Amino acid sequence: MIFERSTEDRFAYSLPDLEVEREELADIIDSKFLRRTEAELPEISELDLIRHYTELSNKNYGVDSGFYPLGSCTMKYNPKMNEKVARLPGFANSHPLQNDKANQGSLEIAYDMQEHLKALTGMDEITLQPAAGAQGEWTSLLIIKAFHQANGDYDRTEVIVPDSAHGTNPSSAKVAGFDVVTVKSNDRGLVDIDHLKSVTGEKTAAIMLTNPNTLGLFEEDIIEIRDIIHEAGGKIYYDGANLNAIMAKVRPGDMGFDAVHLNLHKTFTGPHGGGGPGSGPIGVKSELAKFLPKPMIVKNDDDSYKVEHNVPDSIGRIKPFFGNFGIFLRAYTYIRTMGPDGLEEVSENAVLNANYVMRRLEGTYELPYQQHCKHEFVISGSRQKKMGVRTMDIAKRLLDYGYHPPTIYFPLNVEECMMIEPTETESKETLDGFVDALIQISKEAEKEPDTVLEAPYTTVVSRLDETQAARKPVLRFQHENIVDEK
Amino acid sequence: MSHRYLPLTEKDKKEMLDTIGISDISELFGDIPEKVRFNGELNLKPQKSETALLRELTRISSKNITTDTHVSFLGAGVYDHYIPTVVDHVISRSEFYTAYTPYQPEVSQGELQAIFEFQTLISEMTAMDVANSSMYDGPTAFAEAATMAASQTKKKKVVVSKGVHYQAIEVLKTYCKGQDIEVVEVDLDGTYTDIEKLDAASDEDTAAVMVQYPNFLGSIEDLEEIEKIAHKHKALFVVNSNPLAISILTPPGEFNADVVTGDTQVFGIPTQFGGPHCGYFAATKKLMRKMPGRLVGQTQDDEGNRGFVLTLQAREQHIRRDKATSNICSNQALNALASSVAMSALGKKGAVEMAEHNIQNTNYMKKQLKSAGFTVSDGQSFNEFAVKLSKDIDEINDTLYDDGFIGGFNLAHLGDSYKHHMLIAVTELRTKDEIDSFVERLGEYHA
Numbered sequence: 001m002i003f004e005r006s007t008e009d010r011f012a013y014s015l016p017d018l019e020v021e022r023e024e025l026a027d028i029i030d031s032k033f034l035r036r037t038e039a040e041l042p043e044i045s046e047l048d049l050i051r052h053y054t055e056l057s058n059k060n061y062g063v064d065s066g067f068y069p070l071g072s073c074t075m076k077y078n079p080k081m082n083e084k085v086a087r088l089p090g091f092a093n094s095h096p097l098q099n100d101k102a103n104q105g106s107l108e109i110a111y112d113m114q115e116h117l118k119a120l121t122g123m124d125e126i127t128l129q130p131a132a133g134a135q136g137e138w139t140s141l142l143i144i145k146a147f148h149q150a151n152g153d154y155d156r157t158e159v160i161v162p163d164s165a166h167g168t169n170p171s172s173a174k175v176a177g178f179d180v181v182t183v184k185s186n187d188r189g190l191v192d193i194d195h196l197k198s199v200t201g202e203k204t205a206a207i208m209l210t211n212p213n214t215l216g217l218f219e220e221d222i223i224e225i226r227d228i229i230h231e232a233g234g235k236i237y238y239d240g241a242n243l244n245a246i247m248a249k250v251r252p253g254d255m256g257f258d259a260v261h262l263n264l265h266k267t268f269t270g271p272h273g274g275g276g277p278g279s280g281p282i283g284v285k286s287e288l289a290k291f292l293p294k295p296m297i298v299k300n301d302d303d304s305y306k307v308e309h310n311v312p313d314s315i316g317r318i319k320p321f322f323g324n325f326g327i328f329l330r331a332y333t334y335i336r337t338m339g340p341d342g343l344e345e346v347s348e349n350a351v352l353n354a355n356y357v358m359r360r361l362e363g364t365y366e367l368p369y370q371q372h373c374k375h376e377f378v379i380s381g382s383r384q385k386k387m388g389v390r391t392m393d394i395a396k397r398l399l400d401y402g403y404h405p406p407t408i409y410f411p412l413n414v415e416e417c418m419m420i421e422p423t424e425t426e427s428k429e430t431l432d433g434f435v436d437a438l439i440q441i442s443k444e445a446e447k448e449p450d451t452v453l454e455a456p457y458t459t460v461v462s463r464l465d466e467t468q469a470a471r472k473p474v475l476r477f478q479h480e481n482i483v484d485e486k
Numbered sequence: 487m488s489h490r491y492l493p494l495t496e497k498d499k500k501e502m503l504d505t506i507g508i509s510d511i512s513e514l515f516g517d518i519p520e521k522v523r524f525n526g527e528l529n530l531k532p533q534k535s536e537t538a539l540l541r542e543l544t545r546i547s548s549k550n551i552t553t554d555t556h557v558s559f560l561g562a563g564v565y566d567h568y569i570p571t572v573v574d575h576v577i578s579r580s581e582f583y584t585a586y587t588p589y590q591p592e593v594s595q596g597e598l599q600a601i602f603e604f605q606t607l608i609s610e611m612t613a614m615d616v617a618n619s620s621m622y623d624g625p626t627a628f629a630e631a632a633t634m635a636a637s638q639t640k641k642k643k644v645v646v647s648k649g650v651h652y653q654a655i656e657v658l659k660t661y662c663k664g665q666d667i668e669v670v671e672v673d674l675d676g677t678y679t680d681i682e683k684l685d686a687a688s689d690e691d692t693a694a695v696m697v698q699y700p701n702f703l704g705s706i707e708d709l710e711e712i713e714k715i716a717h718k719h720k721a722l723f724v725v726n727s728n729p730l731a732i733s734i735l736t737p738p739g740e741f742n743a744d745v746v747t748g749d750t751q752v753f754g755i756p757t758q759f760g761g762p763h764c765g766y767f768a769a770t771k772k773l774m775r776k777m778p779g780r781l782v783g784q785t786q787d788d789e790g791n792r793g794f795v796l797t798l799q800a801r802e803q804h805i806r807r808d809k810a811t812s813n814i815c816s817n818q819a820l821n822a823l824a825s826s827v828a829m830s831a832l833g834k835k836g837a838v839e840m841a842e843h844n845i846q847n848t849n850y851m852k853k854q855l856k857s858a859g860f861t862v863s864d865g866q867s868f869n870e871f872a873v874k875l876s877k878d879i880d881e882i883n884d885t886l887y888d889d890g891f892i893g894g895f896n897l898a899h900l901g902d903s904y905k906h907h908m909l910i911a912v913t914e915l916r917t918k919d920e921i922d923s924f925v926e927r928l929g930e931y932h933a
Contacts, residue, residue, distance in 0.1 A: 002603055002830055012831040013570055018843050019918035020850035025734075025842065028849050029866045033706050035736050035838075039610040043833040046572060053576040053600075053827060060596030062584030070586055077491055078584050081536055086758075087574070089554045090547025096760030097562050097895055098551060099883050105549035106759040119529040131622035131761070132816035134803070142664055171803035171813035175633070176664045180808040218517045248528050249515050255522045265816065273820030274597040275587040275619070275780065277762035280816075293660070316663070317656035320563065320625045321760025333543065339533025342489050349494050351514045356502040372506075372514045399592055410804075427493040428502065459592035461793040469785035469797040473774065475616045476606040 002042045002052050003477045012046035040479050059460050060274070061404055067430050069357075071376045071407035071419025072166065072214055074244050074266035079337065082269060082330035091329060096321035100306045107305035110297045110322060113281075113332045120335075120343070121240075121260050122253020123283030127292045129323040133241060136261030136280030137172035137208065139293060142315045143259060143284060144206050144235045145176060146291040150313070156205035156234070162191055164215055164411040169208045169239060178205060185413055189215040189369040196228055204234035211238065211255065212245050212374035214411045214419070216354065226256035235259065235288075243267045244423070245351055245375035248344035252283075259284045268331035279327035293318045349424035350375040353431060357422055360435045364442045368414050376421035378414050389445035389452045391416040396463065397444070397455035401437040489533075551887055553757070557920045561870050561911025562702070562895035563624070563651050563749070564757050567730070568840065568915060570831040573754040577824050587780070587819070591795045598794035601782040601819065604826045611729050611829075611837075612746040613739025614768035618779040620822040621765030621814065624749030625654035628696070628726045629661035630767065630778045630812055631745040635694035635722040636667045637811070638776050643668040644694045645687045647679040649701030650726055652900055658696075667693070677703040677865040677872065685715050692721040694745075699727050699738060703863060703897075703909065704848075704870030709741035717742070722773075728752060729766065731868040734841035745769045754828025755821050764821035775801060778812030843914035844869035847921065851912050854925045861933060863907075870911045872897060872904075875931040879908045882931055891924055906933065 025034055044052070062068070068075035086092065094106050114126040130136035141159065148156045159173035160181045170180040181199050186192040190213070200207075207229050211219045219225065229236050238252040238260035244267040252260040264270045264279040272278075284292065294311040307322075338346060351374050358367065358377040366380040381391035395405035395418070407419040422431055444451045456462065487495050494502075503509060534542070553566045560566075577583060581596060588594030588601075601619045608617035621627035632644045644662065646655060648671050655671065662669050672684045679697055688695055695716035699707045709725065716723035724745045725738035730752040732738065738746045751763040769777055775798060783797030803810040832840060848869045852862050855873055863872035875882060879896035886893040894911065897904035912921065 001599070003606065006833075011833045011836050012572065013568075013833070013836040013840075015568055015836065015840055015843065015914060016917070018846055018914075020846055020921070022846055023849060025845065028845060029706065029735070032710065033736050033866070035732070035734055035740075038834050038838060039607075039613075039733055039737070041607060041610065041832065041834045041837055042830050043835070044830060046831070049572060049827070049830055050575070052830075054579070056596035056600055057576075057579040057581040058596065059594075059599070060581040060585055061590075061593035062581045064580035064584045068586070073586050075584075075586060078580075079491060081540065083578070083583075085540070085543050088544055088547040090544070090550045090552055092756040092758050093552035093554050093566075094550040094759045095553070095558065095560050095564055095566075095757050095892065097560060097564065098892060099880055099887075101884065102551035102887055102892070103759070105546045108546055108549065109543075116530055122524070131626070131818075132814075134813045134815045135622065135626075138664070138813055142660070145664075167802075167804035167807050167810070168813050168815050170808035171806070171810045174808040174810070175661075175813050177666060220517045220519065223519055223521060246515075246518075248524060250518045250522055251524050254524055271583045271820070272586045272816075273583050273818075274585045274594075274600075274823065275819035276816040277622075277764075277818045277821055278816035279762075316660035317653060318626075318660050319657065319761075320623055320651075320653040323760075324762040325759040326762050333539065336531060336534055336539055336543075337536070338489065338491070340528035340530045342492075342533050343528065343530070345488060345492060348511050348514075349492055352494070352499065352502055352506075352511055355506050355514055359506050371517065374514075395590070396592070399590070404593065405590055425491055425493065428498040456592050460595050461592055461787040461791050462789060464591050464787050464793045464795050465785045466795050466797065469783040469795050470800075473781070473797060474784040475602075475774070475781055475797075476609045477603070 001477055005044055005048055005052060006042040008043055010043045010045050012044055012049045066402055067426060067434055068404040069406050069420045069422050070404060071421040072241060074421060074423060076269060076423040077425035078269050078271040079334060082333045085333045086326050086330050104305060106325060107297055109329055109332055111299055111305050113328050116335050117281055117283060120247065121283045122251030123260055124286040125289040125292060126281055126283045128281045128328050129293050129319050130280035130282060131319055131324055132276065132278035133261055133263045133280040134168040134172055136282045137168055138176050139318050140237055140259040140261060140282050141173060141176035141178065143288050143291040146315050147288055148205055156203055158203045159205055160199055160207040163413050164213055165208065166214060166241060189217045190219055190221065191225060193221055193224060196225065200228055200232045204232050206235040206237050208237045208239055210242050212242050215369060215378050216373040216376035217369060217371065218374055222255050241266060242375060245347055247347040248340065249347055259288060264328055264331035269334045270327040270330045277324050277327055279324040291315050346424050353422040353424060353426060357420060357431050357435055361438060364439050376419060378417050378419045380414055381416035381418060384442055384445045385416050387445045388449045391418055393452045393455065394441055397441045397452045398437060399456040400458045403434055403437060551892060556890050556892045558892040559894050559910045559912065559924060560892045562909055564760060565752055565911060565913055566915055567752050567913050569754050570828055572831055573824050573827045576827045577820055582823060583820055588796060591793065595793060598782050600823050600826060602784065602794050604822045605782060607826055607829045608766045608768050611732060612768040613737035614746055615771040616774050617766060617768035618777050618781055620818040621767050621779055622818060623763045623765045624726060624747060625651065625657040627747035627765035627767045628654045629658040631724045631747050632658055632667065632694055632696065633661055633665055634776055634778060635724065638773065639693040641691050641693035642666065643670060643691050644696055645670045645672060645692050646696040647672050647684065648674050649679045649703065649707060650696065650698040651702045654726060677705040677863045679707055681711050688715050688719045688721060690719055692719050694722040694724045696724040699725050700731050700868040703872055704867040705865030706735060706868060709738060713741050730841050733837035744773060750825035753825040755824050762818055762821055764818040764825055776811055779814050779817055840914050847914065847916050848912040851921045858925060858929065859932060869913055870909055872907045872909050874933045875906050875908055876933045877906060877931060889927060891927060
């Protein structure tokens, strides 16, 4: 821990000299507002600081370390060029509150990104404001709420969410002030149309759908779903978490979605950063456009760009400034790197890779849904469970084989679930290696289950006691500990 | 292979299709109804080579005026501060930036420990019991403090000072609207929250009393008085704070704040057109299980080794779904790391020294302006203050660009009473020469 490496009087900074004549602080600021005890920040030399963080990085696994088939997360390669572009001083050191004429470069990127996302999604207007997918979901629901209320429709209090949906869907609906209604999946992993009909009605504000869904399956009845919701007066919302499967094949706008968010940190290679920052732009059809959050970024007649604050029907501001510029700049760089044909091939190869891995695994692991998948699929560890080994154990054993495990126990509607998303940036050799490891682990489960049950063996720590962490939470380093140890 | 990011060769594809038992990739998309399929070409710019694209984007980037091309006196929530070189080195280590949320702790100990250290640094800085692993930014963290307060106190009104960053108030209103929470704004008296009006606006139905310290106009609010008002009505006392400022100012925790939020952009994060920055959220132990966002806790493994895991996840959307305390999922982990590195590089002494340079430089500029006859706002400043000039600030700024300056924020955005007022920020990076020349340059706009 960096606090344990701290030694009084060491430091790793070099501030410019103070050139103005120093005055006594107490002559400038009331003494009751002057801090008496300094915050206990570590005191460490520059080399030791670097060694500390290098050591931490060596205890971490990223896409650059190896295969990372975490379902629903789209852990594809993060191009290095994007990182370089984001660090160009003209972008990195620009301030959001300058006059428009001083920010023409950043505004041009933002505007052109909006145009590119319109084309990709088939939507009419885009805002780049939301910081992440969850904020995009919530923003879209506020827009849909504003639309209904503008029509005098105050009784649409329900948002329909499939049982396989990501947890942010029901949660975003709740914080946007809606009640959540769950619609069941049928035995093919798709929205149960009869059940959908029975829960749709006058109270329906919207349905939130991912398509392909979190099982990696395309909702073939999308037209019927759309019609059921629209005929009831509701709106249909597209969770863009899985857009990587369908670029240039089918667009949310063409499927009839009224609002959509995109996770630029998934499909469009913004790095995940160990949990963020993300970027979750949303797109809407024209009838919802006037409710978009403000400000908007628009193009003037003379081809210059401006920040438009005058958006009278806007739901308001949802984020300071213009969203996570540094992340959508990376995504923009990626889109321009790939071009339209490249992005189509991205989706084709992502789907091909997923189906290949799925077919190679189906003899060994239970495959709950037989149809072709899209960019990801789920398999079940139910056969291995009968051997006394659970999906959690298989995941831990994969670590010993050098792979990051898939998403496990999600979606909630498949027993002992493993959700695998290879992405298109992986080679066939990598996929084969991963499949071979999973098959080998199944053999171990059969012949020597203890090997799997006690995994992992090769990681810096073995299985951690999560119950203790939650029961007696220790959420910060306590400096007294150092004293105790001395 | 047709692109450097796409490794499958034609031979690979053929073999894979054989394994799947189909002859063409298009069969994998056969379940998309014909009626909605996209058959044209996407209206995107064509792909560009690495060199050509880099050249184009560099050219576009150079259209911006930046702190490299100009001397900046603009802050208003986003500041030009010293960033130790080590910061970018650490966050460029791809084991950090290409990792997902640390759901598999055995291979994520680095990230988990880094977050645990961030939580500790923020707790220390704010003098609060606990801090989470980050929020999107300061304003959304502040807004989530209001929704948390409403849920904790079961009340539906928050009282917020107009001394809070205007964009944070706007974000707060949007968040509250979704949950039918009333937002009552309280005027300023000069550059400080009007304590009497704050008292009058707060009552037994108030879930939170919310202020900023130092406030948007740069003044150091009297948290001692404000705390009494908040707690008298059993409301939560929420303070939005610049974490650099409170390394030298008495931290909100020492004034019994219940929640402290803010943005750590001041520590190691470039301005980058307003984002990504990094919100923080600190609270008392009592509120720990109500907090939004991820938390990392310390524990041990089977063999008794110290280790770290995501904990108290029962608060979060992926477990509790529509019962979660917040819908936040992705946060700002990499930027939290950047701020941790910057805070650790500065250390105990450096953070205080950097903060003091802000105070000294700002105080010097205020004095220079005053002696040149300008009307400078009242109040004790950390690194910002308002000055009245002779005409529209946007117009002034347009001419200042020509002379190599980025002028301050146009306060007229807050309302007509601030017409012709400029909010000036002076950080530790401004030299005496730069300050003197700027004061001289403003002479033309003497009010």
